Amino acid sequence: MSYLPLYFKLVGAGVRAQLQYRFAFFMRIIGLITAYAGMAATMWVMLYRFDALGGWTFYEMLFLLALAVVSWGCCITVFFHFKSLDTYIVNGTFDRFLVRPIHPFFHFMSMKFDIGAVGQFIFSIVVFLWVSMAIDIDWSVWKVLFLLSTIIGGVLIQGGMLVIISALAFWTTKSEQFYWVAMYPARNLTNYPLVIYPKLVQMITAFIVPFGFVNYFPSTVILGKETPYFPDFVGFLSPLVGVVFFLLAYWLWMSGLSRYKSTGS
Amino acid sequence: MFRMKLYWTFTKKAFLRSAVYRFDVLSRMGSNLIFLLMWGSIWTALYAGKESADGVTFQAMLTYIVVSQFLSGINGAGTPLWDMQEKVRTGDIALELMRPFDVPLRYLFADFGSVAFYFMFALLPVYILVFLFIDLTLPMSWETWVLFLITAFIGFLIRYCIEMSFSFLSFFLVETGGIVDIFYFAMSLLSGSVIPLWFFPDWLEKLAIYMPFQGIYYIPTSIFIGKITGVEIAFSIATQIFWLLVCYGILRFVWHKASQKVVVQGG
Numbered sequence: 001m002s003y004l005p006l007y008f009k010l011v012g013a014g015v016r017a018q019l020q021y022r023f024a025f026f027m028r029i030i031g032l033i034t035a036y037a038g039m040a041a042t043m044w045v046m047l048y049r050f051d052a053l054g055g056w057t058f059y060e061m062l063f064l065l066a067l068a069v070v071s072w073g074c075c076i077t078v079f080f081h082f083k084s085l086d087t088y089i090v091n092g093t094f095d096r097f098l099v100r101p102i103h104p105f106f107h108f109m110s111m112k113f114d115i116g117a118v119g120q121f122i123f124s125i126v127v128f129l130w131v132s133m134a135i136d137i138d139w140s141v142w143k144v145l146f147l148l149s150t151i152i153g154g155v156l157i158q159g160g161m162l163v164i165i166s167a168l169a170f171w172t173t174k175s176e177q178f179y180w181v182a183m184y185p186a187r188n189l190t191n192y193p194l195v196i197y198p199k200l201v202q203m204i205t206a207f208i209v210p211f212g213f214v215n216y217f218p219s220t221v222i223l224g225k226e227t228p229y230f231p232d233f234v235g236f237l238s239p240l241v242g243v244v245f246f247l248l249a250y251w252l253w254m255s256g257l258s259r260y261k262s263t264g265s
Numbered sequence: 266m267f268r269m270k271l272y273w274t275f276t277k278k279a280f281l282r283s284a285v286y287r288f289d290v291l292s293r294m295g296s297n298l299i300f301l302l303m304w305g306s307i308w309t310a311l312y313a314g315k316e317s318a319d320g321v322t323f324q325a326m327l328t329y330i331v332v333s334q335f336l337s338g339i340n341g342a343g344t345p346l347w348d349m350q351e352k353v354r355t356g357d358i359a360l361e362l363m364r365p366f367d368v369p370l371r372y373l374f375a376d377f378g379s380v381a382f383y384f385m386f387a388l389l390p391v392y393i394l395v396f397l398f399i400d401l402t403l404p405m406s407w408e409t410w411v412l413f414l415i416t417a418f419i420g421f422l423i424r425y426c427i428e429m430s431f432s433f434l435s436f437f438l439v440e441t442g443g444i445v446d447i448f449y450f451a452m453s454l455l456s457g458s459v460i461p462l463w464f465f466p467d468w469l470e471k472l473a474i475y476m477p478f479q480g481i482y483y484i485p486t487s488i489f490i491g492k493i494t495g496v497e498i499a500f501s502i503a504t505q506i507f508w509l510l511v512c513y514g515i516l517r518f519v520w521h522k523a524s525q526k527v528v529v530q531g532g
Binding site for chain 1: 306
């Protein structure tokens with residue numbers, strides 16, 4: 001498997017390029033942390049006059065948010081480039097991924113490795129520590145392993161969604177817009193416990209756009225919460241759902257690629 | 266000298282351009298509705314079956330969220346902040362500077378056009394349906410409707426001045442990422458767009474009252490649901506006008522400084 005060293009070579013070049021603009025990099029991280037801290041502050045203000053949101057306290061909601069943020073951070077590091085496939089297709093620059101002797105999916109993916117996600121990592125680690133102290137989460141070995149496997153599952157689910165969105169560009173020459181219509185609001189929905197939404201929405205986030213497996217279902221396992229409409233073991237399925245969903249996304253991307261015709265510009 | 270006819274052309278052009286990018290309008294409407302669903306569900310869960318909290322009935326609170334989402338649809342339909350920054354970054358702004366019009370006004374009038382299109386063909390029909398299917402309160406008197414429209418319009422102008430001032434900051438700073446995020450956070454929380462000011466902790470409510478953001482969502486929406494009444498309305502409108510003048514002054518100042526300091530990035 002010679003792809004792994006190649007990946008690090010390509011990624012290394014990308015990282016060096018990003019570090020050329022140190023001030024920009026620094027500002028982006030500040031911005032990301034501020035944005036997430038703002039979300040946490042909004043949750044705090046919301047719960048100031050009310051006890052709980054659908055049975056979830058402030059700290060439990062913070063945990064939910066941090067889990068979403070950490071797997072999103074990992075996800076954009078590796079897969080965020082897929083969001084902008086449409087610009088390559090419209091400009092005709094996608095062809096270069098097809099004339100080189102490496103797999104186009106792999107090549108496109110390794111074009112960008114976003115190190116700005118440091119902001120997400122700092123935020124989520126701070127929050128995880130804070131919440132663990134505030135509500136005494138007992139971190140046994142299996143819980144840590146469970147959390148790590150959940151994060152991998154969450155990365156695959158969200159990465160799979162980005163791959164599906166980019167695959168749509170093969171048919172419609174649009175992908176960035178689909179991201180803002182579908183994925184951005186869906187990610188926002190899952191920052192809050194899904195139990196507050198109508199049953200139909202909960203079903204969609206479980207079976208169609210499986211974002212519930214990114215943070216909500218696993219959080220119910222760690223925090224010991226009820227999930228109405230769903231069996232208790234549902235929280236353990238994240239890694240499995242992640243693998244299946246990502247394979248599905250990959251298959252869709254490859255079938256999109258096989259019908260790709262260059263714009264010729 | 267103000268040449269209405271010239272700026273009116275920008276309004277018409279922007280209206281027609283929105284008509285071409287119909288997918289954009291549709292997708293913006295879709296995501297607006299998802300956020301409506303989200304905040305509607307959150308407030309339903311917070312009230313948790315209670316009739317009222319802090320003297321505000323559940324029905325009034327739900328109306329508040331619907332109206333404020335509607336206003337955020339209006340406020341989000343114009344030229345986005347990053348679009349303006351992109352113009353500065355690529356140097357396209359130089360072309361605008363060469364032409365015989367005032368850039369802040371030119372974009373305001375263009376925004377009127379795109380907002381009008383979005384309002385007529387997406388927001389209005391969809392929100393009429395929302396009001397038909399969900400049990401919400403509508404203002405009883407026509408005066409309240411008029412006051413709502415006036416305050417919502419002033420709020421729109423305040424938001425425009427603040428957002429434009431921020432986007433012109435990219436004349437001075439090449440990277441504005443962090444500042445823009447702080448701006449969006451202040452805008453969404455302190456404007457009362459998702460949590461009305463009366464549910465804030467006291468110190469935060471005081472802070473929000475001394476900021477311009479409350480004029481964008483909190484004042485018009487509270488007038489709509491009848492939370493602000495009587496003399497308070499006059500006071501609120503006076504506050505709004507005060508902030509509009511201040512923000513307009515800031516916009517003018519930033520724009521004046523910016524246009525003298527055009528650094529075209531290798532344009």
